[in-house]
Amino acid sequence: MAGFCDHKRDRHVVIIGNGIAGITCARHLRKKDHHARITIISGETPYFFSRTALMYVYMGHMRFEHIKPYEDWFWKKNRFDLVHEWVEKVDFEKKSIVLGNRELAYDILVLATGSKPRMFDYPGMDLKGVQGLYSFQDLQRMEKNTENIQKAVVVGGGLIGIELAEMLKTRKIAVTMLVRENNYWDNVLPEEEARLINRHIREHHVDLRLGVELRSVEADKEGKISAVTTSSGEEIACQFAGIAIGVKPNIDLFRESPLDTGEGILTDACFRTNVENVFAIGDCVEFRDIPGADRKKIEQVWYTARMHGETLAYNLTADKPVKYSPGVWFNSAKFFDIEYQTYGFIPPVHVKGQRSFYWEHREGRMCFRMLYDDRSKAILGINSLGMRWRHAFFDKAIREGWHIDKVMQGLEQANFNPEFFEPYYMEIIEAYNQQYGTAIKTRKRSFLSRLFN
Numbered sequence: 366m367a368g369f370c371d372h373k374r375d376r377h378v379v380i381i382g383n384g385i386a387g388i389t390c391a392r393h394l395r396k397k398d399h400h401a402r403i404t405i406i407s408g409e410t411p412y413f414f415s416r417t418a419l420m421y422v423y424m425g426h427m428r429f430e431h432i433k434p435y436e437d438w439f440w441k442k443n444r445f446d447l448v449h450e451w452v453e454k455v456d457f458e459k460k461s462i463v464l465g466n467r468e469l470a471y472d473i474l475v476l477a478t479g480s481k482p483r484m485f486d487y488p489g490m491d492l493k494g495v496q497g498l499y500s501f502q503d504l505q506r507m508e509k510n511t512e513n514i515q516k517a518v519v520v521g522g523g524l525i526g527i528e529l530a531e532m533l534k535t536r537k538i539a540v541t542m543l544v545r546e547n548n549y550w551d552n553v554l555p556e557e558e559a560r561l562i563n564r565h566i567r568e569h570h571v572d573l574r575l576g577v578e579l580r581s582v583e584a585d586k587e588g589k590i591s592a593v594t595t596s597s598g599e600e601i602a603c604q605f606a607g608i609a610i611g612v613k614p615n616i617d618l619f620r621e622s623p624l625d626t627g628e629g630i631l632t633d634a635c636f637r638t639n640v641e642n643v644f645a646i647g648d649c650v651e652f653r654d655i656p657g658a659d660r661k662k663i664e665q666v667w668y669t670a671r672m673h674g675e676t677l678a679y680n681l682t683a684d685k686p687v688k689y690s691p692g693v694w695f696n697s698a699k700f701f702d703i704e705y706q707t708y709g710f711i712p713p714v715h716v717k718g719q720r721s722f723y724w725e726h727r728e729g730r731m732c733f734r735m736l737y738d739d740r741s742k743a744i745l746g747i748n749s750l751g752m753r754w755r756h757a758f759f760d761k762a763i764r765e766g767w768h769i770d771k772v773m774q775g776l777e778q779a780n781f782n783p784e785f786f787e788p789y790y791m792e793i794i795e796a797y798n799q800q801y802g803t804a805i806k807t808r809k810r811s812f813l814s815r816l817f818n
Contacts, residue, residue: 709746
């Protein structure tokens with residue numbers, strides 16, 4: 366593993382990629398180093414934008430300029446050199462980057478190339494109207510590919526799949542969703558949560574097909590998609606197919622290079638690659654060692670990419686580098702109208718030595734699961750659908766291994782739903798009391814008491 370770089374004055378730091386990881390690194394590096402020349406290269410867009418908000422541009426809720434967190438003058442003010450070009454090659458031996466007809470030398474290189482849609486080799490996947498959704502260019506293609514169409518198929522049951530379905534429904538396009546698992550996202554969600562989302566998807570008039578796989582994409586006479594054929598042999602007519610079977614690190618540029626790669630760019634916990642003065646952060650990273658309990662070697666989540674960027678910026682300016690330490694896992698998403706929060710790791714199937722308390726609202730649109738150790742009764746994780754909770758509460762409870770009774774006693778403080786929402790935490794505690802024979806008291810606090818206590 367290459368050693369850490371020196372901190373010489375006026376060094377040239379080049380960052381390939383202007384997503385949340387690369388931009389966070391640039392911002393924090395500038396705060397700590399006023400002399401470095403910082404260049405950010407991106408062929409996708411000239412300026413950083415919020416990738417998770419792309420769907421709202423398509424849906425008409427926002428314009429593209431609304432999803433740029435910083436004004437265009439911000440970059441010049443902070444002396445960032447922005448290069449809007451695609452990188453053709455990185456010459457690690459010469460320490461230079463090939464951009465069209467010119468080369469750009471670097472002292473330190475940060476690779477933040479993100480992800481790209483995972484595409485399987487089904488027949489017809491190269492037809493017009495078949496695509497994934499990740500980049501700004503994907504959004505542009507989707508605008509063209511869905512213009513004046515009537516029917517679409519979404520292949521895959523993850524977060525991008527349900528976003529695609531919601532986007533298409535806002536255009537009054539009929540959507541069929543093919544999910545090869547028995548329930549939506551049941552490789553992540555336990556069965557009860559997955560079934561709740563099944564119902565919610567269908568309530569939004571999406572034709573959800575479970576246990577069904579794509580076999581091929583059919584073409585019309587003009588070479589455009591006309592239908593998809595499923596694993597059962599059924600042919601479903603459509604003019605668009607959104608492929609949402611996951612993403613993978615965008616590292617094709619480095620496959621035939623001195624850089625060590627697996628599925629992603631291999632780094633240590635300080636984001637060092639095997640090449641001296643070359644680092645990698647964000648979705649493109651594959652850690653050589655898992656960075657913490659219940660973590661994975663590849664993290665493709667917005668907030669972890671931000672943490673990558675901030676940690677590397679510190680290391681590039683500190684006398685002694687620190688290891689990336691992400692803490693308790695959490696994630697959040699939205700399934701049409703239902704918000705999802707998870708803290709810690711909730712396995713989709715039962716694990717020996719663990720138990721869970723599960724509550725579901727009588728209307729079937731919200732639920733709460735608390736996973737705990739069967740012997741110590743220490744909390745291990747939380748799943749929540751349809752409610753909002755305070756992140757700091759569950760983060761602390763899991764880190765400190767609170768007893769599940771203590772968690773329930775504090776659930777009132779964890780509640781983050783607005784005052785005019787029903788106090789669902791009261792029903793959760795009552796259900797817990799009935800199931801576990803406890804007598805934890807519940808009370809509905811006023812807005813002012815919650816504000817000042």
